[in-house]
Amino acid sequence: MILQEGADGGAGAGAGETTDPNPVAEKASGLLDNLINGNFDQITANDIWAVAQPVVVALVLIVVVLFLAGWARRLTIKATTKARVEITLSKFFGNLVKWAILVLGGISVLSTFGVEMTSFAAVLAALGFAIGLALSGTLGNVAAGVMLLVFRPYRVGDVISVNGVTAKVDEIELFTTTFDTPDNRRIIMPNSSIFGSTIENVTHHGTRRVDIAVGTAYEADIDKAREVMMAAAKGIEGRDTSQDPVIYLSELGGSSIDWAVRVWAPTADYWAIKERMVRDIKYALDEAGIGIPYPQRDIHVPEAIQVKVTNG
Numbered sequence: 001m002i003l004q005e006g007a008d009g010g011a012g013a014g015a016g017e018t019t020d021p022n023p024v025a026e027k028a029s030g031l032l033d034n035l036i037n038g039n040f041d042q043i044t045a046n047d048i049w050a051v052a053q054p055v056v057v058a059l060v061l062i063v064v065v066l067f068l069a070g071w072a073r074r075l076t077i078k079a080t081t082k083a084r085v086e087i088t089l090s091k092f093f094g095n096l097v098k099w100a101i102l103v104l105g106g107i108s109v110l111s112t113f114g115v116e117m118t119s120f121a122a123v124l125a126a127l128g129f130a131i132g133l134a135l136s137g138t139l140g141n142v143a144a145g146v147m148l149l150v151f152r153p154y155r156v157g158d159v160i161s162v163n164g165v166t167a168k169v170d171e172i173e174l175f176t177t178t179f180d181t182p183d184n185r186r187i188i189m190p191n192s193s194i195f196g197s198t199i200e201n202v203t204h205h206g207t208r209r210v211d212i213a214v215g216t217a218y219e220a221d222i223d224k225a226r227e228v229m230m231a232a233a234k235g236i237e238g239r240d241t242s243q244d245p246v247i248y249l250s251e252l253g254g255s256s257i258d259w260a261v262r263v264w265a266p267t268a269d270y271w272a273i274k275e276r277m278v279r280d281i282k283y284a285l286d287e288a289g290i291g292i293p294y295p296q297r298d299i300h301v302p303e304a305i306q307v308k309v310t311n312g
Contacts, residue, residue: 054112065105073098088156141175144191153199161200208267210274215256217291232284236276240264255295
């Protein structure tokens with residue numbers, strides 16, 4: 001701090017205070033002036049190193065910080081997983097540690113160039129307010145990510161349906177959630193879009209009900225058809241035997257008597273059980289001589305049609 005002298009030659013403490021200039025900026029400015037003016041004889045190795053040293057240190061710091069951030073993330077995930085913390089929270093904490101190290105590293109890089117953090121704090125506060133307004137959607141994604149972790153409508157590994165997407169949850173990050181579809185496509189969705197929508201957790205429960213629609217011919221006996229389908233449903237391999245199948249007569253359709261066949265299955269085997277249901281019921285109806293009719297239409301002609309045949 002330099003105290004300016006007052007009019008009477010004394011030191012006036014309140015007459016205006018200035019802070020010391022940035023030494024790195026001062027040396028860089030002097031070096032640049034000498035280069036522009038062609039005063040190469042006035043440039044020394046010490047001048048060049050004084051400017052190059054902070055740049056070298058900053059580059060080394062950037063590499064070290066990036067390495068430490070990735071290493072700390074992996075270590076946090078590994079440690080929390082060993083402590084039997086849920087994988088969703090483990091990855092979230094890992095990302096949190098990573099971003100904290102990146103922010104601290106950024107501050108360290110700035111300090112190598114002589115930037116005073118105390119004076120920089122006010123600028124950061126104003127800049128943060130401006131960025132907060134500009135990135136309100138991004139901050140909303142972070143808030144939504146925290147709410148998803150608090151309420152846990154789904155976890156890593158669950159299959160959910162949201163915003164027209166049905167896929168397995170791969171990771172819940174600070175801003176987004178990543179999904180993998182059954183055909184191995186990666187989908188990244190903002191957390192705010194998920195938290196503000198209706199979420200269907202397909203694999204939340206251990207068992208699911210499997211429904212298929214079956215149509216039988218009108219000529220077939222209804223009670224016999226029910227008996228045949230019930231026997232086939234009970235014999236489906238891998239179904240949940242703690243709950244009995246349901247054979248439901250839904251309606252008399254335009255071409256067939258329509259049924260709904262329902263069994264319960266372990267969630268992991270849902271699609272396999274559904275395929276077995278279709279196969280076994282088709283074979284059972286064929287064996288019993290009960291037809292599954294094609295769509296039929298009756299055409300009624302109100303007046304007789306006269307056909308004339310002429311010799312060519």
